[in-house]
Amino acid sequence: MTPIAALLFAAATAFADPAAIDQTVAEFTGAPLGTPGGAAQGVDRRLKLAACRNPLSLGWYAGRRDTVLVQCPDAAGWRLFVPLLQNALAPAQAAPAILRGEAVTILISGEGFTVFQPGQALDGGAVGSWIRVKNAASAGAEPVRARIVRPGLVRLDLGTDLP
Template structure:
């Protein structure tokens, strides 16, 4: 009586276990990202958050890792067969921005420095949105000039109206509310 029950339990557990083997382990991806960056998750230089456990990525025998940009703000984890790609945000060190020295004239307020334009009209830009554990990107074309932190319009699809974005740095913008 016990043997048929064990056999039935093994048969029922078999397909569930095989089904999980079809998907890439997000815990293994977290480990690979930590080894690639050389920093633990949550540390400066490490992943901001774990890879979202809800992702059902096809199992990959050899995931490839590389930096998204030279700023090393995200790790691209990709699989060539089957094809998939995710971005893992990296916790960056805070950068100090030095204020330009202003020359004060007696009786006059110092002129406000003109902000540096980081995105120019016609530039190809990467539109980003995301939060802890995921990010989404899309290519677009800037419809105007913008300094860092300023708003501009970006065309992502010729058949649709442009979207509003906020300039972050040269070639990189984000959607409002996703900074």
Template sequence: MLSLFLLSVAAPTNLALLDRAAEIFAGARLGEPGGPIAPIDRRLRLANCSSSPEFTWRTDAHDAIVIRCPDPRGWRIFVSVRAIPAAPVAPAAVQQAAVKAEPVIRRGDPVTLEASQSGFAVSADGIAMGDAAPGERLQVKMEGAKAPVQAVAVEAGKATLPGW
């Protein structure tokens, strides 16, 4: 029995099965967008895995699949994935993206910089060093400070510290 066990451990992993499992994991067939670009190189001799190989994405971009044998002396291979073409953008969406919000704070405007949470509020006056629409960042020169403070425009004449 021991020799049979050693024989099964020494047998190479079936690469055709790994190819099919990679297609299933990716959700697309070999060569299709979103699927593996090419089959796993048949010259590889991967040791047999005592448990099922693990499949994960290499990055959030889903550009490669990582196949890993979780055994202590296991192996790891990467399978490149064909990029999925970007969906065409509707003309209305392009127009909306091109429209930039009007600045509510302009360079040289007096700005009240506020930071508050439940139970307290802190404010200070300064001068805007650039233009900013609501939600955009700008630099505010504070009297007595050596360097300007970074702020986020809220409305005309009012800004807050980032994260507040």
């Protein structure tokens, strides 16, 4: 076999790692696999998705926060729809972890950094819910949507392809 043929054969048989996709989805949602707000189940190990040369693109499918769209942006890329596990209790039934107007800490994280900022909740909600918060340190800043991690703490993950 020639070196070029060997490279083509290796490229044709290289597949994306489903566990790595699961981890990327968990980082995007801020919730581990199988927990409320995280992927309902792992990516099917039987799928033979081509290895992606570029970083995966993740976003919310159709603007709803119940399914993550995972895409390989390569020319011959692919896309997956990953349904999320919803809270066992309806939001109205779940105990609120944060109340509207409450002071919160905003955890902002991205690739290689983490920042904590004081904020104020513009909505109330239970752990795992998405609420609007404003940064207390920036008077004119627009409110952002963040996920409630625990009472008093919300998380905003920054990525390259946020909706």
